[in-house]
Amino acid sequence: MTRDLTVDDHDVDVPLDAIVTTLSARAEPRQRTQRTWYDTFDWRLHRAGLLLEHQVRADHGWLALSELSGRRIVRVPTGETGETGETGTISVETLPEGAIRERVTALTGIRALLPRTSVEGPVTMLAALDREEKTVARVAVEGPLVVDGGGPLPVRLRVEALRGYDKEARRVVRKLAAVPGLRSAEEPLFGAACHARGLRPGEYRSKPEARFEPATSAGDALAVLLGELLEIMRENVDGTLRQLDTEFLHDLRVAVRRSRSAMKAAKGVFDEEERTAYAAELKWMGDVTTPGRDLDVYLLGFDQMVARATDPEALEPFRKLLTRNCRKAHTALNRALRSKRFARLADGWSSELARQDLPGPEAGTPIARFADARLSNSWRRVRKRGTAITETSPAEALHDLRKRCKDLRYLLEFFGSLYDETAHREVVRELKRLQDNLGAFQDAESQRYMVLQYAEELAATSAPARTLLAMGRLEAHLERRQEAARAEFADRWSRFDRGRNRRLFNSMVAAR
């Protein structure tokens, strides 16, 4: 249990001596403190009910993991700078071994821990003692505090209960609440520090969340949808530029892909000239983000990919080349993201599309009718391409089907709020099964291509024959994986294309 109390007025001084006497507390000298809370961009710790904090006080540093209620789970001494790497983030490699690393990395996965909010100011630590001079509660008198990138926070008193001494902590809170000028704080310091810089802990989206009323016009609905997608793109630009973790670029790319699908669906809704111009710019965004993302994926999966190789060490020159090229690809990507062209895309879109002074013929169509038609079209396109695939079809045919499936999936996501939830969920699940197979096929295809391309590049240098042979074996392994996916396709397709699913889709659209 922790309870925070705060002063009524920014200018009021806390009667520290009186408090020390009232609580029979021992006071430490006043010191400066800096507290920084870390979480992933998508708040994985907060969503799991945890707070990770780096504290510095009087030249000592600690990393502390606690529950949202403030109950501390563990605190580990660290350096003054914490455990951050070059980018100011914490990663698995920089976390100290032990309970914090175990708990935290199980939640964060590949996402980096970023400093989310930070406060700085004076602190006096008090220990409320019992008759045996045992500490039964701690009180931190903190502030006034300055929030990094936010306003000041008035002095607050944080009462920290120690396990087994809740009753004593409640007594301390009661005594403090009776001190004139002190009142219960509305939220703990972490929440107050987040709000002071306009952050809402836990708030994150990787896909649009807009829900539509059936009668809303297609013009309005698509403007909202594209606006939301643009926001998601923008939210991920900084993390992509700074390469905080690989998920920023992933989310940015997916937002671009979704935007492309939405823009394609928007034919007839916006001014056609403007729509095609943006569609072209989005394609450009898709293209410039591809090499960086591909290389991120290869490197993320490298260990797993080479784990089955008979001579994994021989593949080190390959990894080095991938790493070097990944750096180059991100440099090129950063140039694009800092370009005027990207700025125009990011700024112009929201203002121009929202304006809608040149609406297309379908701008006024109710979104429900519009969604029915677009989904039905997309469903037909998937069926047409899927049915045409035979054992001898080239890889491009499967790749093309995969892209059509993505279009359908995104449309299902965009307009999900208009349909029966159960039917919609079932359609998505069936589609996902097919997409998983197509994804496995395409991943193996692109990895094989990448291995071949890099083998040629390495062969042109003086790479050892051992490396090239290992890459050859790797390519053969990927080919087997691709063949396995290909062999499975017919089954997956016939499952997806069965009468039950067609009826399910038709009833979903008809039942709305």
Added chain:
Amino acid sequence: MKVLASYSIKGGVGKTTAAANLARLAAGEGRRVLLWDLDPQGGATYLFRVRPKVKGGGEALVRRRRELVDVVKASDFDNLDLLPSDFSYRHLDLVFDGQNKPTRRLGRLLKDLSEEYDVVVLDCAPSVSLVSENIVRAADLLLVPLLPSPLSVRTLNQLEGFIANVKGKSPGVLAFLSMVDRRRKLHRDLVEELPRRHPGLARSVIPVASAVEQMGVRRAPLVEWAPGSDAARAFGELWQEAVNRW
């Protein structure tokens, strides 16, 4: 979760001192540590200034009328909690005896704590009893303080015989010399000779020191208030040996 038991058949050999200091050292490394004072005399509980009282006594814990986590008390140190002693622990033998699989009760109770703690340190009462059997079965490592006297070898042999006779997987044993006065020739000779006769003996030797005696006055582990002392350094080395041994 690793269970470490500071255990000896003999009393007054530095068990509680070792338990308290090693628990503090483990917690200082960021491990979540619980020190369970199983000795009804409550030496460790006193050292950490906690009231030696468990509601319902040991029986309530063993019969699970009360959860262990509900009687845990935080110490004044980060990551270190204490499960206090209670005078009723003197009857723990009888309580265990009335249970199914009486030699596995303690281990079962400790399992409940595995999510909460990384290390449990048991400070045991000196005896050879059903409680001792429980400790041997529950522990991953027994820390056995030995006084520098010829009799100690006999005590250690007795203990090893006792462990061999207890059913189940045997814990590791890390015996170490405690209360060694290097001014005394007998002690110096034994420090030389004992490791030869007992190769598994810890290299760390805990000296007799005024700091150790002052722990009872200061009521805190000496590694906290005299970290540079010989005794604190020796406990640091002993802790490292324990970590390497479990």
